Amino acid sequence: MQPLCEFCLIAEDVTAADVVDHRTPHKGDLGLFHDPNNLQSLCKHHHDSAKQMMERGKQVVTYDLDGYPIELG
Template identity: 75%
Template structure:
């Protein structure tokens, strides 16, 4: 049996992202912090598309819905740098002054 992108047996909490409660929280996060937090580190102004959990919730309902555990990210940073950080890798970018900046 093939599973869709939103359902993965290893991540049974995926249904939480479809709830009205999450949609309201997501919209509030993106309205409050409309720019990508990681892009701003390098003074790049990029609209955020993802309300990201700073600390991975892994199905913990309280952590999932904790507004203080959210940050706004662009899809690029969410799908690349944030994933690397969560897997224990160091992510370095460079500021406008040319000096390295470690993300995460």
């Protein structure tokens, strides 16, 4: 795991990660739960907002430092 939020890094923003998130929800599957390739570092803001929206099937767009849109997920 890395110490920085992976979603923030996409937008070239350096933010400390607060949450270890499962890329694919494990829903009780112990294989997915323990799979290190299924983990990502996120800040609390992105975990509680963008990631939740993505899991509900919504498209999430953020912006880079120059104001250009970047699609997450």
